[in-house]
Amino acid sequence: MKHGQDRPLRELGENRMVSRFRELTAKGLGRGVLAGPGDDAALVRIPENRLLLFTCDMTVEGVHFRRAWATPRQIGWKAMAANVSDIGAMGGEPGFAVASVAAPGEVTGDFLDEIAEGLMECASRYGASLVGGDLVGSPGPVVVDVALTGWIAEGLALRRSGARAGDAVLVTGALGASAAGLAALRQGLSAEDERVGAALTAHLTPCPRLVEGQAIAAAKRATAMMDLSDGLAEDLPRLCRESNLGARLQTSQIPVHPSCRAVAELLGLDALALAVSGGEDYELLLTCPPDAVKEVREAVAAAGGVSVTVIGEMVSEEGVVTVEDSGLERAMGAGFDHFAVSG
């Protein structure tokens, strides 16, 4: 039953959409939710002896997605995934989320339902619960903003500022699949090619490294961690700045995702440049003493996580990231900047 949700937002009105949002979210409300959507604020029970993590991430049509390329369910998933990734990058456990959506009046109720379903699907996959929201009819692009709380035991949270000179620099998984997916969409590559399909999946429905982040924090050997949301070329310098250090990368050690290599070959692009300057991989970037690398890797493997690769080391020369290869050095200077690309 469609409940007439194929009608546009401007006809459906706020009360109806709020009721619909309550219906949809009701099934996904986790333990501890005493009041979900529909009141002035959600009311939830929180774990004892934990610190609260709190993050938000806004996704804007035309900047982060296009309606022609992503389904509303994918838009919702990715908006939630970016937040889960932030909680994971601190080593925490996701808790409760609220989501605000601005949408033009011609957007249908079904479109909004599917965004909500995508948000909830991702939340539920990572143990979070969508407990509230706001919806605004807007003259502008579709905007989805998610705020997510999380929990972590005192002393476990991994910040960007804790790296020490001599620490190994590591990344989880492999890089560049999301950037390759974006390039494939721009060039209209067919998803029938399995390697292209993998890149599209990575770009449209990324999987944040939550178990990995939690395992790394619990092992208590890492010194700093963050997620790769804007790409290594942008994010590693940030970690360096926060830790008042620099880094030296071994280009040959950077794990490039097979789908990135494949798409780069099809499109005549430089796979390594895509891997370091492309954003939205949502892999983790972390540092730990060289003698802790084995332990960190084993902790992640024991949690069922992806591989972890050493790609370089932290050095005392502040703010300078050096690489072996001059082509890569250029790529490292070309990270994603929201304003430069979209202003």
Next chain:
Amino acid sequence: MKHGQDRPLRELGENRMVSRFRELTAKGLGRGVLAGPGDDAALVRIPENRLLLFTCDMTVEGVHFRRAWATPRQIGWKAMAANVSDIGAMGGEPGFAVASVAAPGEVTGDFLDEIAEGLMECASRYGASLVGGDLVGSPGPVVVDVALTGWIAEGLALRRSGARAGDAVLVTGALGASAAGLAALRQGLSAEDERVGAALTAHLTPCPRLVEGQAIAAAKRATAMMDLSDGLAEDLPRLCRESNLGARLQTSQIPVHPSCRAVAELLGLDALALAVSGGEDYELLLTCPPDAVKEVREAVAAAGGVSVTVIGEMVSEEGVVTVEDSGLERAMGAGFDHFAVSG
């Protein structure tokens, strides 16, 4: 020192704006903030033996404000105030906030700084702390979305669903000042007239009824509560629906704000219609048994709150709001609907 923040967002870039946001928020970080803006997520210490409240409210240029009418500081204040009001309407205490802003590339750093300052000014006024944010360069209108947590002791939260037939219906303060302020802006009335000025202040920098909401919850006599964000004509039917009841209003008892009467007279509008169908007053609407009215009023007065007025009673006829006056009945059907007005 202006730090070159008079330059447009598209030139300033994300890293600079993040640094700037950290500088600005650093002074406002309250107790318990172990990590504020600048990491993947904020890390904060939370009170024990409390339930968590969680809400979000999105503000969109062209729907909720115009840059020609509101300063960025006012835009920020009001975006935060709407959230504080939601926490107050549950009876809670505001905690930590995150704010996401989408803005076109031509907006200056100063404009964004002032939004942040307005957000923080309001947060600080009501005991909240801005601990994180996101900023996106967007092709569309300025969007400010705030998510706010709060705290409340178990058993104290006041929901919309608890009203009982025979309960008195009450509102805090007086209604219509915000709607009058909006009408004054639309018609270009001069703020030099003191009564117009009061309406403009109510519209641009509303003061949520936080101490009132907390005092009402702590008195444990109210049965239901919500804030008047969309106007009595929209919000009372919602409270009725949640409680499976109706309401009978005494038109003559509805407290109309003096500035609303003044602006209505200047513009030839119906003051009562503005008061019941205008939104964004952020007064509280609540119910309690008739014999508890005195106690509720005294609790609010003891907390230094505004007056509380009985405007009617809850009746068992489900979903029907009756009023004494047929002109008002028409007004009650014309509440603010975000989609109808902006689609």
